[in-house]
Amino acid sequence: MTESFLIPLKGSMHIIAYGLLVPTLIILLLFVALVIVEMGSLLVEALGERRRSKVNIPELLNAFKEKDFEGIRDEIMNSSLLRRQKAALSELLKYNDLPGVSRQALARRLLGDEELYYARITSRTDLVARLGPMFGLMATLIPLGPGLIALGQGDTKTLADSLLIAFDATVTGLAAAGVAYAISQLRKRWYEDYLAGLEALMESLLEVLERE
Template sequence: MDSITNILYWVSTGLLIPVIALLLFGFVRALMLLGGFFGMYINRLKYESHIQDFLKQFSENKITENDIQEKITGNKLFKNHLLDIVKYKSNENHIEKILSDFEIASEKELSSSKSLAKLGPMVGLMGTLIPLGPALVGLANGDIASMAQNMQVAFSTTVVGIFAGAIGYVTQLVKQRWFISDLNNLEFLANTLKNKN
């Protein structure tokens, strides 16, 4: 029994360095995601300021591809799919495929936020639990310095993991709302085109 517990102890202790490396990668990824999200937010402000007028104009008049190129700014994904819808407006099946492709592209864009929101806290928890074993051994042996160092590692990994997870979660929520709004607008425009034909 002692040999089995020793093997488990060495395996878990050996995972500490990969876990810390993953946490550092997750932290850098969270900062990059936050920067990309900020840029997306700035572009979104441009897009939001024009989209309602564009939707009203689209339902009242005939809009060309040049109008879309000029008036839809700040949302490349939406613009490209709208151009495809206008291009294949007479083919209902093709429009359904374009809308499905937009959903897939949106999910792909959300995947990094989703994975960070789930994996950040998990890896942070691993980084918390792994040093607790050596910390308890240090406490039992009266080595307070070793215990303090291990507890510092444990708490630091928790904070980094939760930070990365929080960035992932918040960006996922906001992006999800944006993509649902875009899909709703695309469906409205596709139905408007269908009724005009």
């Protein structure tokens, strides 16, 4: 009785599991493509704006104290700060006539927007780093069922094909996850440095605007 009840269940699970093989392999290939795109983006970022961004934050903060409002604006725009850092600081300067509390709220909002922007960038590779091994494991286990059946029937060719798919999926998932994790960690170090510098500059600007 129990065996007759389990037969259709096992058949349904086998159909579902094997039907997931193709989507899983497609997702793994998409992960690899995304990692390649992110590697190119990282290289452009490293050789582009980041390479030109050589700012001595303490010197820039001292320059703020020695200049008036217009001088500070010129100092920011002529510096080697990142484009987004300049935009955030310029936005804060644009509303210099606001009360002190409102300026502080605006500064927190601008800083929060920058944090969200950089978090969205790193979330893509974080997702691959987490899901890559999971999908690699799925694509490893799914072909093993037919492979074991083929082994029992003496069909070594089907067994070899199933094992080849399983090993390739494991390597692909782990490779994509490993590279994505390295990209995420490198970018997070960069972005933490950007945000720390931006926060220091905003605090100095708020002090200058309060004095003005």
